[in-house]
Each structure stands twice: as C-alpha cells, then as structure tokens.
Amino acid sequence: MEQGYNFAYLDEATKRMIRRAILKAVAIPGHQIPFGAREMPLPYGWGTGGIQVTASIIGPNDTLKVIDQGADDTTNAISIRRFFARVAGVATTEHTAEASIIQTRHRIPERALREDQILVYQVPMPEPLFRLEPRVAETRRMHALAEYGLMQVRLYEDIARLGRIGTAYNYPVMVNARYLMSPSPIPAFDNPKMDRMPALQLFGAGREKRIYAVPPYTPVKSLDFDDHPFRAIRAPHACTLCGSTSSYLDEVVTDDRGGRVFVCSDTDYCQSRREKAA
Amino acid sequence: MYVAVKGGEAAIDAAHGWLAAERRGDPALPELTLDQIAQQMTLAVDRVMAEGSCYDRGLAALALKQARGDAIEAAFLLRAYRTTLARFGAAEPLDTGGMRIARRISATYKDLPGGQVLGPTFDYTHRLLDFALAAEGAPPATVPEREADTAVVPRVAELLAREGLMQREPQGEAEPTDLTRDPLTFPADRSARLQNLARGDEGFLLGLGYSTQRGYGNAHPFVGEIRQGRVTVEFTPPELGFPIAIGEIDVTECQMVNQFKGSLTEPPQFTRGYGLVFGHGERKAMAMALVDRALRAEELGEEVTAPAQDAEFVLYHSDNVEATGFVEHLKLPHYVDFQSELENIRAMRADAMGALKQAAE
Known part of the structure; x- marks a missing residue:
C-alpha cells in the first residue's frame, strides 16, 4: 500500500463531508446534493466523482470491482482499480457476485445485485435538464417545483418527428415519483435494473460537485407515455462467445467488408456463462 | 474469430514507460534541472503556480518538467498535490x-x-528573434542599478x-469563500x-x-x-x-x-x-x-x-x-452508449425508409 497517504487517499475530514452528502442524498432519493469535491490525482471526466464516493465508503474488508463499458479490463477500469489497490490496499475482484462495492462507468452489471452490495456510478453531468436549460440556478428551481414538463415535451417532439424517442442512453428517470434524475450515461437498456434494486445506488459527479442516490428498493421509472411505453434497446443478436440473447451487446467490427460480431459488454457475465457451459 | 481484448494493464505500463522516455528526450543532452526551469522559464512557472493555485516555485518547476512543458497538465499536477495539504486558515488581506x-x-x-x-517588461521590445541567445555562453545581462525603493x-x-x-469596495470581516x-x-x-x-x-x-x-x-x-x-x-x-x-x-x-x-x-x-x-x-x-x-x-x-x-x-x-478533463474524457471508451445510438438510428432509418417507400408507391 502507498505510504504517505491516508487510507483510500482522502483525509478523514473530507470523507466525513462526503458521507454527510451521501446521507442527505439517500434521505432525498434522486435529489442532487452539492459537495466540496476535491481535486483528485485522476483527471475530471475519468471518474473523480465515483472515486471520491468509493473512497468515502470503502473499508479494509471491502472487495472492489471496477467496470467501464461493462468490462473489467478496459484501461480506465484498470487504472481506477489499481488506484484503490495502491492507496487502500483493498481486495479487488472481477466477479460481480464477490464484490461489496462496484464502481461503474456506463453500465449496470447483468447479474442482479444484492442488499449487501453498493453500486457507485461515475456521472459526467448530474443535471438531467442541462440540454434544455443550462443555467444551474434555473434547473434547481425547476426541481424544487417538480416542473418537468419541458422534458416530457422534448420526448413528445421526438415521437412526433421520428416516431420514437431518440434518446438511447442517459435516458431520464423519475425517482420515487418525485425527482427527475440522470441515470448517468448507461444505455436505456439498463434503466429497468435500477427500479427497486436491492443494492444501494450512489452517484458521484466530481467536476460538477454533486452527489445523489437511489436507496434500496426505491421505484425508478423511465419517462414515457401511455401510448408510447419505454422500450429497452439492445442489438437483436446472440453473443458470439456465450450465446446470451438477453444481455447487452457490443458490436465489434472484424474487417472492412461489413464483417461484425456481437459480444456481451459485461465481461464477467459472459465469462461465467462460458465457464458454466464448459 | 474475435478474441476479447485483454492486456490493458501491460499496455498502460508500456505507455507510461514510453512517456518517460519522451519526456527525457535525447539522453546525450544534459537533463534540465528544476533550478534551470525555475530561473529561466519563470513566466511558465508563474502561470503554473497561478492556475495550479499553489505558490511554490520549486514544485511548479517540477510539475512543468514532469508535464513536458504542458502548462495545463502541470497546473493539474500541482493542484492534485495541493489538495492533499492541510489548510490552516485564511491570510490577512494582502497590502x-x-x-x-x-x-x-x-x-x-x-x-x-x-x-x-x-x-x-516585453513592452517596447521589438519582436525580432535574438540569435545571440541561440549561441550559448553569452555574458549574463545585468540588472540596471536603481535607487533603493523606500x-x-x-x-x-x-x-x-x-x-x-x-x-469604495465594501469591507467584510467574513472569511472569503474557498x-x-x-x-x-x-x-x-x-x-x-x-x-x-x-x-x-x-x-x-x-x-x-x-x-x-x-x-x-x-x-x-x-x-x-x-x-x-x-x-x-x-x-x-x-x-x-x-x-x-x-x-x-x-x-x-x-x-x-x-x-x-x-x-x-x-x-x-x-x-x-x-x-x-x-x-x-x-x-x-x-x-x-x-x-x-x-x-x-x-x-x-x-x-x-x-x-x-x-x-x-x-x-x-x-x-x-x-x-481539459471533460473535453479530453471524450477519448475514453463510449462504445456502450454508441451501440445504443447505432441501434436507435438503424431503427429510425428503417422507419423513415419505409415511409419514403410508401410515399413513392
């Protein structure tokens, strides 16, 4: 373990400040809590919010899994996993079932999470309304008044012009029927997994200095219309490696003549299915 | 046959090794010392201190050396160090x-x-490249004498x-925002x-x-x-x-x-x-x-x-x-989101092509 730094890098006073923000966030599901995000030794945009949340909740007995795009072996996931191995000396794993904390960028694991697990999301833009209204002072007011008609109108315009909703990821959700929330840029395919999930879901946005949360078993509903219900999108294929027809797939281009294969984005899920089949 | 990409860990180590070699440049040339940077690249050091919001010439020079002269990267290094330091309080207003x-x-x-x-000051200098500077060993310039400033x-x-x-600016007793x-x-x-x-x-x-x-x-x-x-x-x-x-x-x-x-x-x-x-x-x-x-x-x-x-x-x-973090993070993998965009745009194109065909018939 790295000498000269506190356990999990952040000093204890900072961790306490972040835990307070987390507690507030859990108390008001889906509401964004401003917090004094610190400058981390990894760049903004690389997951500084998620890293600070993880650093504040991790203990020596935790087992950490880090995924980016669903995979444990993507470079940024490796880098963050190494960071915690270095500054906290904690056990790390690539198996979803073995992890007590899972830090993620852009995916929710395929395997259902349990009550004794925490899912930490890296969030680039915590404000779900920012494309409609960039002024933070104004969006805070809209949240306070639950004034979300603008977002419904945007989705309606998509349907009117394109016949379907044009948002395929970072698809807005209503949390506990009160706050409109960005699920972070996960594919809309993953949205239903958030609903009444037994695990605690924490969201950290470092650059924007916001934390929010979805406590266990909280209702999370993707915005839609009665006559245009929410649809989860996945590539209509089976995984080339494990044969799964229900997991989220990555399209991998194999040549320049239109050749492509589809494989699971969740590498642990894919691997364990192949091991079981073997 | 597609094989899942592995080996990211080794690739990261190799990339960082290469980076270190690039930073050093031609090993036949003497290495820059921090004193040289602090003394001869003063304005770069000043900028890094300002944007790194940490007043320490030695650390700013180190950051510049480590960042291969990239001012923003150097400011980032300095800030990431600064944030680990204890904060004692606010100084009196500077006079x-x-x-x-x-x-x-x-x-x-x-x-x-x-x-x-x-x-x-650079003001009133004529911006003509001074080829005398290219030749090493020029006699040091001297600071003109001036009266003691009391x-x-x-x-x-x-x-x-x-x-x-x-x-007049309002006087406040409160500590400034940090x-x-x-x-x-x-x-x-x-x-x-x-x-x-x-x-x-x-x-x-x-x-x-x-x-x-x-x-x-x-x-x-x-x-x-x-x-x-x-x-x-x-x-x-x-x-x-x-x-x-x-x-x-x-x-x-x-x-x-x-x-x-x-x-x-x-x-x-x-x-x-x-x-x-x-x-x-x-x-x-x-x-x-x-x-x-x-x-x-x-x-x-x-x-x-x-x-x-x-x-x-x-x-x-x-x-x-x-x-720079948020702009540059766009180079991180986004293929999961891109995949959902791909599926969505394929579906929308199919709808649109169908409608066009119907209109043509």
Missing part, C-alpha cells in the same frame, strides 16, 4: 500598497506619486477614491468570483476580456494601474491573536477604472475591475480585471447581454483543469 515594486505603470496619469516604473507608492484607485470618484472546499453556488459573491478568475485559464479569460472590448458587454476600461512586485503575507494564528508575517510572494495586480453612469441610489462614478495573479502574470491580471468588472453588471444594474457578463457561463467554464 499591495506596501508592495516592493518591480514594475508599476498607470495609463490614466502621465506621472503620479511613486512614478512610472517599467521594470522587466518611497510609498500609493495606489491609483485610492487616489480616485479619496476624491469620491471611485466606488472554492477548493465548497462548491460554486449562485449567485456567487465577489470573493468566489475573484478566486475562480485567479485560478482560471489565462487563455479563456483573455478571450473573454477581449470580447468585452469588442462590444460584447459594455466596457469602457482604463488601466488605472498595474503593479508587480513582492508583498508580505500575514497570518493571524488563533493562539496569538495578532498577525505575523509568514513569507513573501510575488504578485501582479491590475486595477481597471471603468465608467459608471450611476443608478437610482449611486451617483455617477468610476467602478473597479480587479485582477490579482501569482507571479508575473500581467496579461492574466488585465484580462481578469476586465472580466471581474463585466461580472459586476448585475449588481450595478447594467443589462446582462454578453457572455463575459454571465456569471454561470464564465465561472463554470474558466477552470482549465475541469475543462
């Missing part, structure tokens, strides 16, 4: 009136108490304020705005300041004064109860004088745009002063029409460490 002046000029007066002191050099803004022509501890909130008070600008990117502030001169925001600025030199930093330890000097730092201060036509409650007078930067950062201090004044539009009852007057726009986008 720039008591500055040991290296340079002091005013554009609003031909001459004034304390005089015009050009100091070490004269009090009053600040121009103060001269105007005594006549009632310059708006954006390194508390997130930016709106409306942002002046201390938060000034801290944000002092840490902000020089290029961004330069462009914004420039825009106020070209009609985006109604600026009528004069350089009341620019002064650069050494000031004493004082701190009051709670156990002592009185201020003690804890060191000296070099700073550049710019006070812009701006016309103000008055409001219902205030008579016509001049108002101030203020810039203060670590080290010798004249361009940044001037740009900061322009933007500070532009951001006061709302409190002065002026119409907010231009980007430089929009506090959220300016303050949320001035920080180059935040900006």
